Amino acid sequence: MAKTLKSLALATVMAALAAIIGWSVASAPASAHGTGPYHFGFKKSKNGSFPSIAEEGFMDIMKKHEAIFLGNTAQKELYLTFDNGYENGYTARILDVLKEKKVPAAFFVTGHFVRDQPELLKRMVLEGHLVGNHSWSHPDMTQLSAEQIKNELSKVEQEAEKVTGQLDMRFMRPPRGIFSERMLDICRRIGYTNVFWSIAYKDWDVKQQKGWSYAHDNVMKQLHPGAVILLHAVSEDNANALGKIIDDARKQGYAFKSLDQLSVKHYK
Template sequence: MMRRWTLAVTALLVSIGLTCTEVKDAAAQSPDRTFHFGFKRSQNGQLPSINEEGFKDVIDRNHAVFLGDTKQKEIYLTFDNGYENGYTKPILDTLKAKQVPAIFFVTGHYVKDQPELVKRMVAEGHLVGNHSWSHPDMSAISDGQIKTELERVRAAVAKLTGIEKMEFVRPPRGIFSDRALKASNAAGYRSIFWSAAYKDWDTNDQRGAEYAYQKVMSQLHPGEVLLLHSVSKDNAAALGRIIDDTRKQGYTFKALTELPKP
């Protein structure tokens, strides 16, 4: 459907005399253009960048989050929880022992499958974020479907925990469009991306705690929004050392509710 719509619009624009370059520019500005989030990684403490990715204006005008306050040595710890692989409990144990706040972005499957862990997250002072009910490409579904995806998660978490309000959403797989971000905003959410990450989600390609530690620490930078996946045994094993050594470098761990307001 989306491809047919794009082709029809392109043909129309050409028919009224626009050049191919002008047609390309018009397509780039389409609210339905799909983006896959990516960024230039931080090195040696320098800030990462999305300036060359083609979607910075979309992120900015929808008040989506890529970085926190880059003038401060602060870090926001975020986890994606699509399913449970046995490592969320030790992750929570470490966060409790180190007194570090985090947010866990949960799917509908996770809420149904792991209600006790969701309740524990809230009981221990962490945020629970929305990762959609069925993990769809949010740019490929309607505004109404986006609203339903998000509301089902919010209502299920509220039933479990008594927390009615959910403020933050992470688009599944980092796929988004201007329209999808606007629809999430209209549903009361601020979209959260990330400024540091590594390939940690592949449970068949875990390389050890030292590997995880090096991947995370090599990207450390002010205002960091760190994305980790809770299915990674490497993350669970390295987390305590990551926290300790990040603090040794003068960083403070903060909750997303402490982000600068848009």
Template sequence: MKKLKYWTLATCLLLFFLSGIQPAAAVSNQPINWGFEKSRNHKSANPGEPLVKLLNKYDAFFMGDPSQKYIYLTFDNGYENGYTEGVLDVLKKQKVPAAFFVTGHYLLDQPNLVKRMADEGHIVGNHSWHHPDLTKVTDERLKKELDSVKEKTEKLTGYQGIQYLRPPRGVFSERVLAKSKELGYQPVFWSLAFVDWHTNAQKGWRYSYDQMMSQIHPGSILLLHTVSKDNAEALDKAITDLREQGYIFKSLDDLMIDRTFHQPYFFSL
């Protein structure tokens, strides 16, 4: 079964490369801050039709099929604050796959945690080496930012697969999307998030839990930061209670397969 999944993912990657790519130099570099109208009453988050069309043009995505009660759990790891090990313990206990988007600093500072992520079946994604605004760097620098993370991750983990990219701070442009695709990276945004990264202004586990439960919707790509004590303490209960509501936790690899072979464009508004 695992070999079949790897073969399927390889096919996805081939189709991704063969799809049309507009040269990055020919498109706008106007910065865009990723954002959306938050989910209410479990309806899909809505970034608006222009953004949806732009993401679809470059095979980027921010959520899965809104008709399926799937959740895709992702974390951004810029630096370690002592909670990632506990997060991994919860995921292992609950048998939940996740994606961790890491920076160069994180790879150098926490190689054992990165290895554990990969060893336990999680995706180690690309959050750039220095966490810059990618709209302000040259094409050459952008390539170096992404390739450095890719190469270090592969060296640490032995993992080679679809290179998922999360632009730092959610700032991007059409040029960034075009260049990323040209380089073989798959941009991943999100449809559920909240302010959780201020380590000196944590509000208690209930805040994190309530945000997750109130914004959840079918096809959610959930973004959490592992520096948050609130997230670490809320995660176990949130997973349990979301499963009781009928949600299933799936991997970004599963989403990639679904998009490629079943319903490539989920995001019609």
């Protein structure tokens, strides 16, 4: 898989930029730790169009450090990912739906989730899903030293391995989508592919849940070829909407794939 991921520089995405309008990436003041930090955000997709990159140089950073936020934009494929910072009672339901619908997903877990939910972690692996690294303590990783970044990631790896026996954890997602060029470089050098997203909405606030149809509509109106979908497993709305999202996406001709199915052939 390492060889496959090595060339995920998004060459197809670069070629597709003529058809892409621009992302919105709000940048924070530059720090002593290198370029950035940046807060990964975007102008949302509408009617099957691609989200857009507005910040000059942003695509160059993604390409240079082989980060993922899109799959094959020439195919109607979707990559479903969840952030699991803590458990709010809905991950088992999400896993039930994925099992019923035969859909693979990637779950990005923190140290808190690994320690608190070993049975759910085991189930993710046993049912064929990827477990990704979301850091041990969910910090702003752009403000950490190289050694601290390595410790944040290795602690999740080690504790997850004790629970699941899974040896190969090679995808990571920076907490809150905050990143810098330096941080991306450190993570890549220790063997991680940084994973962002191209579909998301404000679903993480458990006090602002608005019903399953709100979640469903927010995802469906953003669908586009090659989308990496970010959902938070703490959301009741997401858990209740997931089955219909999958069914309705398939009705539109979309297929759900696993992140480890991304291939260099997609980016030639």
